[in-house]
Amino acid sequence: MDSAVSVVVPAVKVTALSKTFGCCKALDDVSIDIRPGEMVALIGASGSGKSTLLRHIAGLARGDGDRGSIEVDGRPMQTLGRLAQGVRKNRSGIGFVFQQFNLVGRLPVFTNVLTGSLARMPLWRSLSGFFPRAERELAIEALERVGILDKAWVRASALSGGQQQRAAIARTLVQKARIILADEPIASLDPESSRRVMEILARINAEDGTTVVVSLHQVDFATRYCPRAIALKTGAVVYDGPSAQLTPDLLRNLYGSQAEELTAARSTAMSSAAFITDPDVLSAAIAVH
Ligand SMILES: Nc1ncnc2c1ncn2[C@@H]1O[C@H](COP(=O)(O)OP(=O)(O)OP(=O)(O)O)[C@@H](O)[C@H]1O
Numbered sequence: 167m168d169s170a171v172s173v174v175v176p177a178v179k180v181t182a183l184s185k186t187f188g189c190c191k192a193l194d195d196v197s198i199d200i201r202p203g204e205m206v207a208l209i210g211a212s213g214s215g216k217s218t219l220l221r222h223i224a225g226l227a228r229g230d231g232d233r234g235s236i237e238v239d240g241r242p243m244q245t246l247g248r249l250a251q252g253v254r255k256n257r258s259g260i261g262f263v264f265q266q267f268n269l270v271g272r273l274p275v276f277t278n279v280l281t282g283s284l285a286r287m288p289l290w291r292s293l294s295g296f297f298p299r300a301e302r303e304l305a306i307e308a309l310e311r312v313g314i315l316d317k318a319w320v321r322a323s324a325l326s327g328g329q330q331q332r333a334a335i336a337r338t339l340v341q342k343a344r345i346i347l348a349d350e351p352i353a354s355l356d357p358e359s360s361r362r363v364m365e366i367l368a369r370i371n372a373e374d375g376t377t378v379v380v381s382l383h384q385v386d387f388a389t390r391y392c393p394r395a396i397a398l399k400t401g402a403v404v405y406d407g408p409s410a411q412l413t414p415d416l417l418r419n420l421y422g423s424q425a426e427e428l429t430a431a432r433s434t435a436m437s438s439a440a441f442i443t444d445p446d447v448l449s450a451a452i453a454v455h
Pocket residue numbers: 187190191192210211212213214215216217218219
């Protein structure tokens with residue numbers, strides 16, 4: 167046997183996951199493997215199941231009970247609709263970034279970012295509000311990396327949307343997350359802020375080897391920053407492959423009557439002079455209309 171062959175444990179492994187809400191299937195037999203260090207875009211029209219899938223991977227929701235499982239870093243998160251025993255501990259390695267940032271607005275940015283360390287602190291210490299020096303240094307370093315160190319003592323609510331999202335990403339750095347799940351992190355941002363947020367995620371992915379799964383409405387941002395795309399349609403995976411190979415037909419199939427929304431997102435993104443789009447992908451996307 168070739169000893170050079172090593173088995174890579176997937177960062178995320180979803181097997182035959184379905185989720186039914188009432189009469190509707192939000193996830194329909196989803197199976198995906200994401201290797202450590204990948205940066206993957208999750209795309210699909212509104213209601214296609216992107217948030218639901220991310221929430222399941224994060225251990226925040228349970229799938230249908232008849233079949234299906236999720237492992238993160240080789241550790242079970244859920245099987246047959248039941249959360250695994252160590253799910254809380256496993257969750258601490260997953261940083262979740264939300265569209266609406268989820269910061270505590272009245273607290274300084276620094277404190278918000280420091281809360282990323284709570285999961286590895288004993289309860290008494292987190293209740294005392296006293297954070298060890300090493301954690302505080304980590305927070306400073308994280309703020310510096312995302313370019314908002316000068317905002318450390320400003321109330322989070324006083325930051326712009328893009329700055330708040332960068333603070334939320336800094337929180338995942340302090341958390342020492344091995345996997346970042348970002349659910350529409352740029353949906354409420356202007357094109358320049360969107361570009362900066364995506365660049366920060368890409369840099370963390372490249373420099374730290376952090377696995378990043380990011381749901382996006384904007385196909386051009388997906389192709390620009392994520393080598394791999396997974397496309398969902400009514401809860402089912404309809405494409406999983408290089409984002410550069412997303413075809414006009416597939417995009418038309420994915421977005422259907424929502425194609426106009428996609429156009430709007432794209433034209434806003436295009437208004438950013440600094441934004442460069444792969445010409446092939448751009449022409450493919452334009453051909454949709
Ligand atoms: N808690 C819930 N109860 C009932 N139905 C739900 C619930 N959460 C999601 N759904 C349904 O599941 C489907 C998938 O929703 P989901 O929010 O995952 O889509 P999405 O791709 O994230 O959409 P968007 O791009 O608008 O954020 C939708 O039909 C939605 O209405």
